[in-house]
Amino acid sequence: MTSGGGKGEKILVSVRVRPRNDKEKTRNDICDWECVNNTTIICNNNLPERSLFPSTYTFDKVFGFDSPTKQVYEDGAKEVALCVLEGINSSIFAYGQTSSGKTYTMSGITKFAMNDIFCYIQKHKEREFTLKFSAIEIYNEAVRDLLSGDNNQLRLLDDPERGTVVEKLIEETLRDRTHLEELLSICETQRKIGETSLNETSSRSHQILRLTIESSRREFSPEGSSTLAASVCFVDLAGSERASQTLSAGARLKEGCHINRSLLTLGTVIRKLSKGRNGGHIPYRDSKLTRILQNSLGGNARTAIICTMSPARSHVEQSRNTLLFATCAKEVTTNAQVNLVVSEKALVKQLQQELARMENELKNIGSSSSSSAGSDFYLLLKQKEEVISQMEEQMKELKWQRDVAQSRVETLLKATAEERSSRMDEHSMLSSVDFDADLRRRSYDSIDIGEPKKMNFELFENSEEDDFLVEDNIIPQFSRYNLYNGWEEIVQKVEGACMESEGEQSRVEAETVVESHDDIVDKKAVSEVLSPRKVETISSPEYYMDTEKAENEEVEEISTPEEDENAEPETYELTFKKSDFEMRPSVEVQETQSVKEEEHEKKEERKTSSSKQAEQHSNKEEDSQPEEQSEETVKVDLIPVGAKLNEEKCDKKLPQDADKDYRSESSVTDAVENNTTYEALKEKVKEMQRKIEYLMSMHTSEQQQQLSPSFRRDYKSPEFFTTKRSRSCRENLLCVRSPLWFDNLETSNNLNASPGRHMNKTCSISFDSGSSMGSTPTDAESLKDCDPETGNSFQEFVAGLQEMARQHSLDSTPEIDYGIEIKPESPGNQVSDPHNRNEETTNDQFEREQAHDLVENAVPKETDSTETYPEKTQVATGQYSSKFSDFERQQRQIIELWAVCSVPLVHRTYFFLLFKGYKR
Numbered sequence: 001m002t003s004g005g006g007k008g009e010k011i012l013v014s015v016r017v018r019p020r021n022d023k024e025k026t027r028n029d030i031c032d033w034e035c036v037n038n039t040t041i042i043c044n045n046n047l048p049e050r051s052l053f054p055s056t057y058t059f060d061k062v063f064g065f066d067s068p069t070k071q072v073y074e075d076g077a078k079e080v081a082l083c084v085l086e087g088i089n090s091s092i093f094a095y096g097q098t099s100s101g102k103t104y105t106m107s108g109i110t111k112f113a114m115n116d117i118f119c120y121i122q123k124h125k126e127r128e129f130t131l132k133f134s135a136i137e138i139y140n141e142a143v144r145d146l147l148s149g150d151n152n153q154l155r156l157l158d159d160p161e162r163g164t165v166v167e168k169l170i171e172e173t174l175r176d177r178t179h180l181e182e183l184l185s186i187c188e189t190q191r192k193i194g195e196t197s198l199n200e201t202s203s204r205s206h207q208i209l210r211l212t213i214e215s216s217r218r219e220f221s222p223e224g225s226s227t228l229a230a231s232v233c234f235v236d237l238a239g240s241e242r243a244s245q246t247l248s249a250g251a252r253l254k255e256g257c258h259i260n261r262s263l264l265t266l267g268t269v270i271r272k273l274s275k276g277r278n279g280g281h282i283p284y285r286d287s288k289l290t291r292i293l294q295n296s297l298g299g300n301a302r303t304a305i306i307c308t309m310s311p312a313r314s315h316v317e318q319s320r321n322t323l324l325f326a327t328c329a330k331e332v333t334t335n336a337q338v339n340l341v342v343s344e345k346a347l348v349k350q351l352q353q354e355l356a357r358m359e360n361e362l363k364n365i366g367s368s369s370s371s372s373a374g375s376d377f378y379l380l381l382k383q384k385e386e387v388i389s390q391m392e393e394q395m396k397e398l399k400w401q402r403d404v405a406q407s408r409v410e411t412l413l414k415a416t417a418e419e420r421s422s423r424m425d426e427h428s429m430l431s432s433v434d435f436d437a438d439l440r441r442r443s444y445d446s447i448d449i450g451e452p453k454k455m456n457f458e459l460f461e462n463s464e465e466d467d468f469l470v471e472d473n474i475i476p477q478f479s480r481y482n483l484y485n486g487w488e489e490i491v492q493k494v495e496g497a498c499m500e501s502e503g504e505q506s507r508v509e510a511e512t513v514v515e516s517h518d519d520i521v522d523k524k525a526v527s528e529v530l531s532p533r534k535v536e537t538i539s540s541p542e543y544y545m546d547t548e549k550a551e552n553e554e555v556e557e558i559s560t561p562e563e564d565e566n567a568e569p570e571t572y573e574l575t576f577k578k579s580d581f582e583m584r585p586s587v588e589v590q591e592t593q594s595v596k597e598e599e600h601e602k603k604e605e606r607k608t609s610s611s612k613q614a615e616q617h618s619n620k621e622e623d624s625q626p627e628e629q630s631e632e633t634v635k636v637d638l639i640p641v642g643a644k645l646n647e648e649k650c651d652k653k654l655p656q657d658a659d660k661d662y663r664s665e666s667s668v669t670d671a672v673e674n675n676t677t678y679e680a681l682k683e684k685v686k687e688m689q690r691k692i693e694y695l696m697s698m699h700t701s702e703q704q705q706q707l708s709p710s711f712r713r714d715y716k717s718p719e720f721f722t723t724k725r726s727r728s729c730r731e732n733l734l735c736v737r738s739p740l741w742f743d744n745l746e747t748s749n750n751l752n753a754s755p756g757r758h759m760n761k762t763c764s765i766s767f768d769s770g771s772s773m774g775s776t777p778t779d780a781e782s783l784k785d786c787d788p789e790t791g792n793s794f795q796e797f798v799a800g801l802q803e804m805a806r807q808h809s810l811d812s813t814p815e816i817d818y819g820i821e822i823k824p825e826s827p828g829n830q831v832s833d834p835h836n837r838n839e840e841t842t843n844d845q846f847e848r849e850q851a852h853d854l855v856e857n858a859v860p861k862e863t864d865s866t867e868t869y870p871e872k873t874q875v876a877t878g879q880y881s882s883k884f885s886d887f888e889r890q891q892r893q894i895i896e897l898w899a900v901c902s903v904p905l906v907h908r909t910y911f912f913l914l915f916k917g918y919k920r
């Protein structure tokens, strides 16, 4: 086998010109050839017949007459010959005519090569060399083994790897140099034996000495042991002279033909090989010589041709032909390769190693590809699993949120239902709700109170409460012209069912509340808070201005002065304070559980029902005295929660009110005598007073911060009607009242001296009656003195309120604060004679009479009041076109506020009692 890529290499062609032998010298055969240098040889024959031939020849090496064989070997054969040691086939040819010195040169080169090879082997002990020598002779196209010692012709065999081989050729393994010399000697002898018989001086056969060298490393090499196997052939060709020149015939001719055949074929092959691919078919098989030397001629071998020639002119033609052959030969390119012979054991090892390497590569490829693909798949799977996990978490979260939301919705629905149910119960117990509904449905279509109010009531009309109340057979529907009677009818109906179980229980609760209050309230603090100094500061105009500025101008009035000018004559301005609706200073505030509040409110409702029943009796008397109802306009806000009304105060009433107070007192007294429920009402009033006292103390600090400016502002805001309607009005009545009440107490001392003070005060009249009665209760202790149980009778309390209202009306105060501010801006408060009223009075007449009373009491009596209050002059001189009295309007508006603020039943009842009481 060959390894390594060999490149094309020209046949090394050398020319050796032997010296003239003795014979040639004897014949004086002129030497025409001259070796001008070691590569060029020229012919000095100037004969005209030689003129067509070139005279100068250049070859790889040109050896002259005196060139020793050693030099010829060294320069023209050694390199090629020693290639065999490297595993490259090589061939050394000697070509020339007979007696030109071929054998002489070739025998010398072979010896030198063999010598060098042996020297090399000796130098390279690490390698093991195997030298096999064989020698054949080709005579007349017959191959003969020179080492066999016989004349048997050998056949040529075609081997796929080795090419043409000589069958049964003896390859003698050289033991040493001597052995080689013996063999060479044998070969020479055998060749001479044959040639002697033919030509003593000339060889007629081709001799091929083959030395095959196999070399391998002696030590183990991981690369694997390899054997270099190459052959070096030393070919001594027969003389190339032409047969004609031999002058032979018969057997000689035949010999010559066979010699020439091999030589002619060799020439043809060389010529063709010199032409390269253009040379066409190479006729190796045309002669045994060319078949045996096929690899050496243009194949896997390095070749060196040494052309020998005689310098004698007599051989000039033969010398020229030799040079022509040499010229062609130097054009032939061979492709020599290293012949690596691998032993079976080494080959097995090498194959095993190669197999293992390839298996590893396959495993690596598979593992790498599978690992990369597997890793990608694993990562993708992991990512998807993470996404799925996240989605599952999100689903859980969403489900949880959904459940929570559903739970909240259910809770809200349940709470709403409970609240609605409680309200329904409350409204069913309190006919004032229906009163409101009736008022909204029938009264407001004729009363222009501004857009916000309309919207508010539209909302009420669509509420389910109204539907429920309408369907409730217990609650009768009232006429807007006789609200009083409707109220009292309800009281009568409800009171019958609730009156019996209400009395003692409510009384006990009230006492409990008072006791608790005594333990908690810091009386000193309450007294300090309620001092006149602080009240004056708070209620001053500067305070209102500052506060309103600080509140970012959130004030929205229901009816502005400009609007009032174009509004209906009976338009009133209602002013509330937001904080009053936000607070709920009742006893029930301490009870955190809504259930307790509901129970308490229900109790109060039952109480109210009983109160209504009691009022129904008194109302009958009021109907007989309608002229006093006009003064209820002032009474609205004068609910004397905690007010101290005693006989001493009553004695200090103004003279013009004395008569009315007396009549009222007597009327109440008659009611007590004629109706057993009057005592129950008294108890309720007492209970309310106690509660109010307690709440006043509890919420003193808050009251300081929540005074009438914000109250007025918030209530004037349209949004308030839609957002704050559910708040209890108790806080309006209780928490606000206290400080302003003391403020009024303070201002009441100068009531008559400063008639125009209300221009600068918005909360002026509510409890003026307290001061007008002579006493100025400025602390909680004084409030306790107002207990009708210990000091004043209820008749006296009501009489005090009447006196307060009377005083207020005389003072012509245009504003009523404490939750309701009434400005009788109607220009036509024309009055009718109040003394013409009686029980058979029609509604219109009743209203006119009420209006008359109101105007009569409201219009200042003093002559300079017109200048002070120009709007009141307008009231006194204007046209009173409305068929409703101011009192009823005020009453309606208060009732409106009940609905808007969800005023508890107890306070509504309280208002109602005050209306009635004032009438009395």
Ligand SMILES: Nc1ncnc2c1ncn2[C@@H]1O[C@H](COP(=O)(O)OP(=O)(O)OP(=O)(O)O)[C@@H](O)[C@H]1O
Pocket: 017, 018, 019, 021, 096, 097, 098, 099, 100, 101, 102, 103, 104, 105, 201, 202, 203, 204, 237, 238, 239
């Ligand atoms: N270069 C040389 N120097 C001295 N003598 C030489 C040289 N060449 C050849 N001879 C002599 O020439 C004679 C013939 O030489 P040689 O036998 O080698 O010729 P040849 O070409 O081999 O002929 P053949 O073809 O018939 O065998 C020999 O006696 C040899 O000694």
